[in-house]
Amino acid sequence: MNTQTIAGQSVSVNDEGFMTSYDEWNEDLGRELASMIGIEELTDDHWAAINFLRSDFAERSETPTLRRVTKVGGIPTKQLFVLFPKKPAKKMAYVAGLPKPKGCV
Amino acid sequence: MTTTHTTTSTETPVVPDFDDDSDRKLCFVCSKGNLDMAYPALIMANGALSEGIETHIFFTFWGMDMINKKTMGDLRFTALGNAAMHMPPGLGRLSDKHMPQGLAGLPGMTGMATRMLKQQIADLDVPEVPEFLQMLSDMGANLWACKMSVDMMDLDADDLFDEVVDVINVGEFMVLSEGAQIIFV
Numbered sequence: 014m015n016t017q018t019i020a021g022q023s024v025s026v027n028d029e030g031f032m033t034s035y036d037e038w039n040e041d042l043g044r045e046l047a048s049m050i051g052i053e054e055l056t057d058d059h060w061a062a063i064n065f066l067r068s069d070f071a072e073r074s075e076t077p078t079l080r081r082v083t084k085v086g087g088i089p090t091k092q093l094f095v096l097f098p099k100k101p102a103k104k105m106a107y108v109a110g111l112p113k114p115k116g117c118v
Numbered sequence: 119m120t121t122t123h124t125t126t127s128t129e130t131p132v133v134p135d136f137d138d139d140s141d142r143k144l145c146f147v148c149s150k151g152n153l154d155m156a157y158p159a160l161i162m163a164n165g166a167l168s169e170g171i172e173t174h175i176f177f178t179f180w181g182m183d184m185i186n187k188k189t190m191g192d193l194r195f196t197a198l199g200n201a202a203m204h205m206p207p208g209l210g211r212l213s214d215k216h217m218p219q220g221l222a223g224l225p226g227m228t229g230m231a232t233r234m235l236k237q238q239i240a241d242l243d244v245p246e247v248p249e250f251l252q253m254l255s256d257m258g259a260n261l262w263a264c265k266m267s268v269d270m271m272d273l274d275a276d277d278l279f280d281e282v283v284d285v286i287n288v289g290e291f292m293v294l295s296e297g298a299q300i301i302f303v
Contacts, residue, residue: 015132017130017131017132018131019131026131026132028132029132029134029135030131030132030133030134031134049131049133050133050134050136051138079168079257080243080245080253081243083253089256090253090256090257091256091257094256094257094258098138098170099136099138099170100136100138100168100169100170101168102168103134103136103168104136107134116243117161117164117165117244118161118164118242118243118244118245118250
């Protein structure tokens with residue numbers, strides 16, 4: 014396990030840089046993580062996705078797949094690709110301080 | 119096994135390499151219209167699009183059934199001719215055995231096998247073919263129909279799934295697949 018300092022806070026991360034402790038995350042960290050992967054401003058739409066990921070993970074202990082974010086979270090797939098370009102599933106998970114989704118679909 | 123945990127602290131945060139500038143490109147050729155043969159390309163295409171890979175799917179011959187509005191929601195899975203077909207689950211040790219082909223050909227078997235496979239796919243929360251194709255299209259997949267198959271099966275653009283970009287010939291497919299990795303199903 015590694016720790017690193019992000020937004021002035023010491024947090025646990027894995028080898029790739031994904032946070033590993035659900036409770037260490039907060040919105041300031043979310044903003045800083047987003048900026049580190051090139052998303053400079055988090056809009057309400059970004060937060061809707063991030064908040065869905067966090068609440069769904071809290072219930073199921075599993076990062077939701079893109080399909081679940083669309084089907085259950087109600088955020089259209091096309092919009093997710095605009096908000097978190099190219100790799101929305103992984104990027105959302107990263108910003109939300111969660112592991113990468115494991116599901117294939 | 120002994121596991122040693124070490125904790126290290128770094129000044130410069132490690133940031134995942136999302137490799138946004140990759141020019142990797144994948145082309146799938148879907149040539150089969152069976153339910154079980156429809157899914158491999160769809161699932162791999164979903165994985166590719168999730169990784170930000172430019173993805174094209176070219177439907178040809180029996181694969182046209184995957185994008186024909188009349189058939190795409192009703193693909194079948196048959197046990198007949200499938201030497202790897204097992205007996206259904208829930209029959210104890212018998213479930214490990216292969217299904218005798220004589221049994222696979224009985225009336226109603228294809229319907230039963232199709233229902234069972236659809237249920238297993240749904241249990242994994244994987245969508246049916248039409249919904250799956252819509253999702254892939256929303257993710258940025260380019261869907262193409264084969265001109266020769268369209269002509270041969272006497273179809274026109276109105277018969278095809280709305281998200282199909284165009285009907286193209288093999289020459290056009292060669293142009294668009296330049297530099298791509300091609301996966302034939």
